Amino acid sequence: MLFGLHWDTAHGDLAFAASILPMLLIGMWVTIEASILGFFVALIIGLILSVLKAAPSRLIRWPALAVAEFIRDTPLLVQLFFLYYVLPDYGIVLPAFLTGALALGIQYSAYTAEVYRAGLEAVPHGQHEAARALDLPARRTFTHVVLPQAVPRVVPAMGNYLVSIMKDVPVLSVVTVLEMLNVAKIIGDQTFNYMIPLTMVGGLYMILTIFASALVRFADRKLPKRGIALR
Amino acid sequence: MSEPMIRFDKVEKSFGTFNVLKDLDFEVARGEKVTIIGPSGSGKSTVLRILMTLEDITGGAVYVGGDPLWHEEKGGKLVPASEGHLRQMRTQLGMVFQSFNLFPHMTVLRNLTEAPRVVLGLSKAEAKDRAEELLELVGLTEHAHKFPNQLSGGQQQRVGIARALAMRPKVMLFDEPTSALDPELVGEVLNVIRGLSEEHDLTMLMVTHEMRFAREISDRVCFFDGGKICESGTPEEIFGNPKEERTKQFLHAVLEGD
Ligand SMILES: Nc1ncnc2c1ncn2[C@@H]1O[C@H](COP(=O)(O)OP(=O)(O)OP(=O)(O)O)[C@@H](O)[C@H]1O
Ligand SMILES: [Mg+2]
Numbered sequence: 001m002l003f004g005l006h007w008d009t010a011h012g013d014l015a016f017a018a019s020i021l022p023m024l025l026i027g028m029w030v031t032i033e034a035s036i037l038g039f040f041v042a043l044i045i046g047l048i049l050s051v052l053k054a055a056p057s058r059l060i061r062w063p064a065l066a067v068a069e070f071i072r073d074t075p076l077l078v079q080l081f082f083l084y085y086v087l088p089d090y091g092i093v094l095p096a097f098l099t100g101a102l103a104l105g106i107q108y109s110a111y112t113a114e115v116y117r118a119g120l121e122a123v124p125h126g127q128h129e130a131a132r133a134l135d136l137p138a139r140r141t142f143t144h145v146v147l148p149q150a151v152p153r154v155v156p157a158m159g160n161y162l163v164s165i166m167k168d169v170p171v172l173s174v175v176t177v178l179e180m181l182n183v184a185k186i187i188g189d190q191t192f193n194y195m196i197p198l199t200m201v202g203g204l205y206m207i208l209t210i211f212a213s214a215l216v217r218f219a220d221r222k223l224p225k226r227g228i229a230l231r
Numbered sequence: 232m233s234e235p236m237i238r239f240d241k242v243e244k245s246f247g248t249f250n251v252l253k254d255l256d257f258e259v260a261r262g263e264k265v266t267i268i269g270p271s272g273s274g275k276s277t278v279l280r281i282l283m284t285l286e287d288i289t290g291g292a293v294y295v296g297g298d299p300l301w302h303e304e305k306g307g308k309l310v311p312a313s314e315g316h317l318r319q320m321r322t323q324l325g326m327v328f329q330s331f332n333l334f335p336h337m338t339v340l341r342n343l344t345e346a347p348r349v350v351l352g353l354s355k356a357e358a359k360d361r362a363e364e365l366l367e368l369v370g371l372t373e374h375a376h377k378f379p380n381q382l383s384g385g386q387q388q389r390v391g392i393a394r395a396l397a398m399r400p401k402v403m404l405f406d407e408p409t410s411a412l413d414p415e416l417v418g419e420v421l422n423v424i425r426g427l428s429e430e431h432d433l434t435m436l437m438v439t440h441e442m443r444f445a446r447e448i449s450d451r452v453c454f455f456d457g458g459k460i461c462e463s464g465t466p467e468e469i470f471g472n473p474k475e476e477r478t479k480q481f482l483h484a485v486l487e488g489d
Contacts, residue, residue, distance in 0.1 A: 124332075126328060126330055126332035127332060127334065129283075129285050129328070129332060130328065130332035130333070130334070132283075132284065132285060132321075133283050133285070133321070133324075133325065133326040133328075133395070134345070134346035134350065134394070134395075134398060135318055135321045135322055135346065135350045135398070136345070136346055136349060136350060137318075137349070137350075140349050144345070144349075145334055148336045149335065149336055
């Protein structure tokens, strides 16, 4: 029994699969939530990192570069354990799910920061100069001149990271998050049938990533980018 | 004689060890229309970019309307200008770029209303009125809702001029405004600039290779060479009777086949 639901091991494979599908779907929902939350964390921390990494002051730039390098050079699992086991020592106790999503987001922020950088650099220098000549404040220039031209350029790359994050969610199972793979493993442990739940996880994952990729393509198509030369 | 609109006082500009402007003294009177000509790399753009605060100076001082541009007074001393001071000074200047630099994601109208609304605090309606007036001036009324990439180069540059004018600058800087244009589109942009040159209050400083046009609209022409003014005078003097050997050589080279 899991999530108050029962599996049916007495009426053949098909009945078994049907009986565990709702459990896997609950796990899949957790996977989706963790992916989306982790993705947003990656988008936000990545943006902050990319801005700090380009800061004029070395005192800001160097630590940011070091942090980004550290994040990129260490496995997700190490970062996850660090957040899960070390943060409580400092009085920060987060639920496993939040810790996991945070770890995913931090890990990917090192990559999204690079994507932002490339996107921001792709905006021609003349745009900054025109904004300055018109006396637009730096903040306004960033939000209304640079970002609108950078964002359409980064959406496809960011979308790919969303799919990667999704596929990394099973790592969170080691800190007890009941995402899809963990659910399948528990079912397997209890019913001694791993084959069916794991196959189903594979299938569900395929549906999930195909759907996410389609979503990214849709967002890319719908994004306002009139007039912006993308290549 | 009143204070000149623009004054360069022994201005130095180097990029690293490369000295672009050397001890440059240069003045433009209020309402004066001055054209800068000269060979590539002589520092023409640098002069305009310094005025537009896109490039700082490494020595000397620049004055706009009598006030130091790259310095401000603090406790009786001149110190390097803060961003606040630069912002205040910049409102007096407008610049037209060789490559237009329009905001590609904004309509023509938004290109013209963005800065007046944000910087000058104009209401939406006021900014729109002003923009429409300027679009009429540059002959692009029907194109207000198009995006820059839907316009020809000549039309884009006319939007560029209107966008700079929307801030009501006292000084307009033109850096080779027609150099990026196909020959058949040059005329429409020059016509707009010619119209502006009839405005008495507007000071204009233009870098161009359109010698005939420079001769027609300028009060004064400055020939730059190697980061200095080699020769300066009325168009008649410079084009008709240049004194310096370098000026003669340059004019001979560019006017060949003209
Ligand atoms: N940011 C920079 N860094 C290094 N050197 C620069 C920079 N900007 C300009 N220069 C150099 O300074 C010199 C003068 O440049 P400037 O653009 O003012 O010349 P110009 O007279 O406008 O020439 P052109 O007719 O080619 O536009 C050139 O040799 C140029 O290579
Ligand atoms: Mg130039």
